[in-house]
Amino acid sequence: MSKKLKADVAVIAAIGIVATLFWAIPYLNGDLSETVIINQDGKIYREYPLYNDAVIPVYYEPGGYNLILVSEGEVSVTDADCPDKLCVKQRAVSKNGESIICLPHKLVVQISSKEESDLDAVTN
Amino acid sequence: MKGKPAYLGLLLAFAMMLSYIETLIPFAVGIPGVKLGLANLAVVLCLYLFRFREAFLLTVVKAVVCGFLFGNLSMIIYSLAGAVLSCLVMAAMVKSDSFHIPVVSAVGGVMHNAGQLLVAYITVRTYGVVYYVPVLIISGLLTGIVIGTVTSLVLPYIKTVMKRSGQL
Numbered sequence: 001m002s003k004k005l006k007a008d009v010a011v012i013a014a015i016g017i018v019a020t021l022f023w024a025i026p027y028l029n030g031d032l033s034e035t036v037i038i039n040q041d042g043k044i045y046r047e048y049p050l051y052n053d054a055v056i057p058v059y060y061e062p063g064g065y066n067l068i069l070v071s072e073g074e075v076s077v078t079d080a081d082c083p084d085k086l087c088v089k090q091r092a093v094s095k096n097g098e099s100i101i102c103l104p105h106k107l108v109v110q111i112s113s114k115e116e117s118d119l120d121a122v123t124n
Numbered sequence: 125m126k127g128k129p130a131y132l133g134l135l136l137a138f139a140m141m142l143s144y145i146e147t148l149i150p151f152a153v154g155i156p157g158v159k160l161g162l163a164n165l166a167v168v169l170c171l172y173l174f175r176f177r178e179a180f181l182l183t184v185v186k187a188v189v190c191g192f193l194f195g196n197l198s199m200i201i202y203s204l205a206g207a208v209l210s211c212l213v214m215a216a217m218v219k220s221d222s223f224h225i226p227v228v229s230a231v232g233g234v235m236h237n238a239g240q241l242l243v244a245y246i247t248v249r250t251y252g253v254v255y256y257v258p259v260l261i262i263s264g265l266l267t268g269i270v271i272g273t274v275t276s277l278v279l280p281y282i283k284t285v286m287k288r289s290g291q292l
Binding site for chain 2: 003004005007008011012015018019020022023025
């Protein structure tokens with residue numbers, strides 16, 4: 001093999017490896033189609049994979065915080081310094097469309113998952 | 125090289141024509157963002173006929189002009205990011221003179237898509253674009269190899285013509 005051909009093969013192989021790595025990322029990193037979407041003030045603040053255990057602090061700019069716990073596909077707010085603490089008292093959510101809302105901090109934590117809710121509809 | 129502006133004009137016209145032809149070809153594989161990238165033929169040719177400066181100029185002008193003609197402003201931003209990155213990497217590879225033309229063009233195709241994905245990631249800030257990376261890398265690779273092969277077939281003839289008229 002000539003020197004040029006060797007370099008060619010190396011470059012193509014490297015690109016192939018990079019493509020494979022990116023293809024594998026969603027599998028290694030938890031399925032990205034199942035995510036925890038954190039909205040703050042109506043805008044998407046972050047997205048996290050649902051099946052990647054994590055503790056996520058979210059700071060509310062005028063002062064305040066919420067501590068979000070992602071554990072085994074369930075999401076809950078474990079701590080917050082909002083006045084009513086409704087978000088902390090709420091049970092953990094895990095099914096598609098379920099959410100935890102902290103009104104004082106304008107925070108909405110929503111699940112986007114393939115696992116559909118057992119409920120047909122919810123009236124508020 | 126007196127006729128250089130004329131040749132660059134020809135290459136730009138060539139790129140614009142290819143961009144137009146590409147809008148006519150129904151090359152739909154069901155994945156948005158995957159296209160032949162015919163206009164890159166002109167950029168690869170330019171890199172081999174002239175130097176980096178000329179190719180870079182061609183790239184930028186091509187992206188802006190073709191964007192206004194066949195696309196919109198957001199398309200210009202995407203294709204500028206892709207085209208500039210692709211041109212820089214290809215220029216480095218041409219200068220090193222250790223790769224064949226199809227491979228240079230293939231890497232260019234991949235970089236073109238990489239630049240666009242980067243802009244997409246910056247605008248939407250979702251990890252969802254990661255899904256798209258392997259698809260666009262492979263498609264960039266394949267279309268790049270096709271474009272590069274065509275370039276390597278055409279290049280000797282253009283060089284002969286340019287030599288005969290004392291331009292090279």
